[in-house]
Amino acid sequence: MSLIDPGIEAYRDVAPRGAVDFLLHLSERVRGRHFVHVNSTRVGGGVAEILRRLVPLMNDVGVKAEWEILEGDRDFFSVTKSFHNALQGEEQVFTEAMLEHYLAVNRTNAARLSLRGDLVLIHDPQPAALVENRPSDGNWVWRCHIDLAAPQRRAWSFLRRYVLRYDAAVFSLPAFAQNLAIPQFLVYPSIDPLADKNRELDASEIDSLLTPLGIPRDRPIVLQVSRFDRFKDPIGVINAYRMVKPYRDCLLVLAGGGADDDPEGARVLAGVREAAARDRDIHVLDLPPDAHLTINALQRAATIILQKSTKEGFGLTVSEAMWKGKPVIGGATGGITTQILPGVTGYTVSSVEGCAYWTRYLLAHPEAALRMGEAGREHVRQNFLITRQLREYISLLARLVTT
């Protein structure tokens, strides 16, 4: 973060008109109420990133918010990583010993953590079994951030036993909801407009961040920012770029990371480098996980931003791109279809050809690209900023404590 805990007042200039005052009035209903977040890490990953801002903001508007961290050993996190993959549809093996260890760690943490609150929001599968030891008072809600559209049956049926003991569940997309006998709410994730990844940068900052990367600024830049993962379809992006290139001279930048500790990512990155070989206008950047300002600068320097995923959870990089006022062309999958309004803020596509077609169109029609970029920024302002997520969590608290 470039700012240390900016309070809610700092969001007046970026949130929709009247939104901060409205939030303060809404919070009056739950002033002094106790809201406990529980997840399994304080650093790294999208959940920790958003909680680091959300918890101070909750306190700033008068809710007593706390953030508890579940602790586990290497074996525990190995089991939960398998859970994560299985719930997202990958076949995994689970032994009784693995499941027992998962439960034992949760029980140990239940005795250690402070889990009393008007609303206890348990994030993701790692701490889900804490509910076994929930106190008799307070509301418990399971917040699922992952793509549960097609979970592996055994993993989900185990976890489902615990989810049913909550008062409600929250999902990021309707497609992720399950057949459950508890209410299931929809809360989209959000971006923080004041974080390094999204804050305003002036031209000199952008230049100083991009110069070391050796990317020329003399032609339009087509950019995709994403992990080197086959579901992000980086090879498809290169093929689309090659279809466009004879019609419009442009550069392609593929910026990502996560290949260091992920064998699959390393293989995808190697394939991307091979596919890009001998084309000096394709720039493949393997960035460290904290390169937030660099990504921000790349997005601001780009003409068009792609997120050509073939499978996606929510895909917040789309909102990050739109926040920079850029038109976005994204794969018609997951949360990308929620964020992009086709023909208004960009286009959703289902093929390499579709990606090439709309890229060529937007490169040839800068006025349309500008208009879509502006519409996209306003769409994000209204729907995908942290102030909106804060409003919905506080509403959930208000609803649960008054019903």
Next chain:
Amino acid sequence: MSERAAARTAVATRPFTFTGCVELREILGRRARDEQELMEEIEGLPAESIYYHTSTVFLRRPLVAGSYPNDFAIWVGTQIRDQVLAERLGMVDPFQFDSPERVREEILSVLDDHLEGISLVPRIVFGDPFFFVRSHIIEVPTGLEARTLREFRGALAEVDVSALYLHALDARARWGVPGGHFAEWIGEALGLTLLSERVGRLNPYMGGLERIRVMMLALIDAELDGAFATERSPR
């Protein structure tokens, strides 16, 4: 006294209290994969779900215009790719009906008529199913109040856009107030009937709620500045 002169001095018989709202969205776990299923599901949905997919679309998109104005039309157009039905559903205006039940009847009538005229039921091939959600509206006072047109203008300019939704649109759809609360108050409590009529004619199809705000402010400014007589109707 002329209406123009009255606009600057009139004190309302009752204050206007601006109330905003938050929408909590509940996923129903129901889905449709083709137009027949869409029709069958719509028949059995809670009214709050019809309301979510038609009315509160404007609350979620207060500024961006250009796509179809309700979720059913958007899904049929982008996922099933049946442009004829998308166009027909896109013209269903939930604010012309006094309850979500009437909106449901209108949508079912369009769907039924469309399905009668085709031999194969269009379904998703590459697209996503339609997922049904329902709306829980929580009303929240904003602390803003007005007794004169000038105070009203000041509050309107700064209030959260959800208050525009509640007073300008929801008042028509859920509470049966034909021109919405703003027009009603301007006419009844301030006695400015011409301005009330013009405000009551504003609709969200001109560019969303933020466009309604801009146009209302322009109408009020014209009234306060005395230029109202030369303004053209916003329609």
